[in-house]
Amino acid sequence: MKIGIAGGTCLLQVKPYGSIARMPKRTSPPSAHDVARLAGVSQAAVSRAFTAGASIAKDTKEKVLRAANSIGYRPNLHARSLIKGESGIAGTVIGSPRNAIFMAALGALSKGLSRAGKHLLVSSAEGYPTGDEHIKDLLNYRVDALLLMATSISSKLIEQCRHEGIPIISFNRGPRKANAFASVTSNDRVGARQIAAHLLQQGYRRLGFIAGDPESSVSRERESSFIAYLKSHGIPAPVRDIGYFRREGALQATRNLLSRKPRPDAIFCANDYMAFAAIEVARYEFGLKIGREIGIAGFDDIRESSWPSFDLTTYSLPIEAMIEKALSILLTEPSYKNSLHTIVDGEFRPRGSTRRSGD
Amino acid sequence: MKIGIAGGTCLLQVKPYGSIARMPKRTSPPSAHDVARLAGVSQAAVSRAFTAGASIAKDTKEKVLRAANSIGYRPNLHARSLIKGESGIAGTVIGSPRNAIFMAALGALSKGLSRAGKHLLVSSAEGYPTGDEHIKDLLNYRVDALLLMATSISSKLIEQCRHEGIPIISFNRGPRKANAFASVTSNDRVGARQIAAHLLQQGYRRLGFIAGDPESSVSRERESSFIAYLKSHGIPAPVRDIGYFRREGALQATRNLLSRKPRPDAIFCANDYMAFAAIEVARYEFGLKIGREIGIAGFDDIRESSWPSFDLTTYSLPIEAMIEKALSILLTEPSYKNSLHTIVDGEFRPRGSTRRSGD
DNA sequence: GTGAAAGCGCTAACAT
């Protein structure tokens, strides 16, 4: 890989150690004092001009705003946070940024918070066993709330947050200890059950399951609920392999399952992303007609699932609704913050990948 | 959609207007003073204990840290920012959070910054013509740098940032005014040229192009470079339609192009995501063999492109390298900050979607 | 409605 460099004067300059190396600061940003002086009012008046609903005369306010605008003044939110004890920032730790679901959630979250005038401080904890270090970092910024996506947190930190009144919302992962903090999850049990029911109804009988990360509550819930339904209908437990929520894992797991004798006639994958791999292995490596010769179902209903290349039967993970719920907990439901487990229903989406009667 | 609610005591409580509604704050977080009192030292000593390389005796430091730990003290970074004039936060505005590329970039960015002990404040400007409002928000937090992804910024704001020494790095979008700020882009011109050359070499002659957002510099660069190559080799300009970087748009654009007489024998799409739509329309709606009967190429080399369902010829957008470059500008190259245009080369990836000799 | 003054939690200069 080549890197080309075009243009640019080059001021010689030394890097200030350990900080984001900034340009030479020609001017420090204007302060409320500067504005006050310019407008001929007190610094307190400037503050009031920028505080909605503060008691200030209309023309004083205008005068201030004009002055402020002319020198590009903008209130320093760090100073405000110091006083208010509130930062206007929500912290998010994302355990698996590769997962499209969490990234989609992040986008929705940021949008929703923006609308409410709040902001999102993001930390990626990919590859860390626990989110603790990242969470601590965020706490240093006195975040008003913590959103955990695919991230675990120690009891000590939970206790500390509760003590300081910082709500924790866990996303799509039930709390380990009941009522330790709020969580918003999709209704995976219902979804897995509907998929099981649908597969049986379509006439599939030799079922397979590809697990995600066997440690994750998400994968376990989907699996146990799937199995429970089968069992209650007198169907033998599915053959099983593990895909770790990754493509490579799912490719291999599918190969393993499809090589068995007798071959399973339908495979339920713990998420859509793995189901795509299963479909491709079945179609391109085993030459099977998806639906007719092998049923494949997933979970999440991500964008690609409805594309004709996959046409995947799945259960929609209601990410928008979940985010909305999380936002409403954050913004308007202080009473529920601590010990609420919200389960949002998705929707079953039968598609061609489990249609026996044709491809 | 149903929402189920499980568990939870319910303290009656009123929402503080306009703020993230927090739990009752049982305790405000401990301050350096508290620690100082507990450890029997001055508050300054506490500060020194938490400052790497400060002049403090070893056992004083230990004493302080023990005390701090026992009451869960953590330094308030807002206060620090106030003094230092540096927040340790980089601000990012993402214009199109739906675009997988930018989300991937975000993940990498957050990871890289985390390693450097920095943080990422994220704002989504989806649907806004300019990022200005969001950028202003971020500036209120005195971000140390601004990363713009698919986001435009007014000259006024550029000027203000330069004035305050805040570097702006634009991602995969060249600066409108030369040298207005730093930018990191992929080498789209080279990529588009290689694709054009490859298509000709494979024997395709009646070419088509599907543009992204015709306003975007990315789409324009890819198109103009593609056309320039064809022209210089005596091939007529491609027929053209617009997909706006969206699936629906690309589906329709492909239908339009494939309905023409004579039908183009190859289509270059301004990105992979649109190329998937093109492939699916060609394959499932027009019954064409991809590669043999219609060549399709994209740009970006996202994850799905190498999947057998698409097997898409494309040019890799070197997102990791670009992020690395952006980080190094941010963290270690103050001298280049202002007027550097870095172009990172990707790699041409010929695949089955443009192989004439077979499917 | 407005200004003066106190202080949020911290760092940095200055003493000692």
Place this chain on the structure above:
DNA sequence: ATGTTAGCGCTTTCAC
């Protein structure tokens, strides 16, 4: 090596 002091930029009493 440590304590004292003066702010960083703002919000919030408290007088007027």
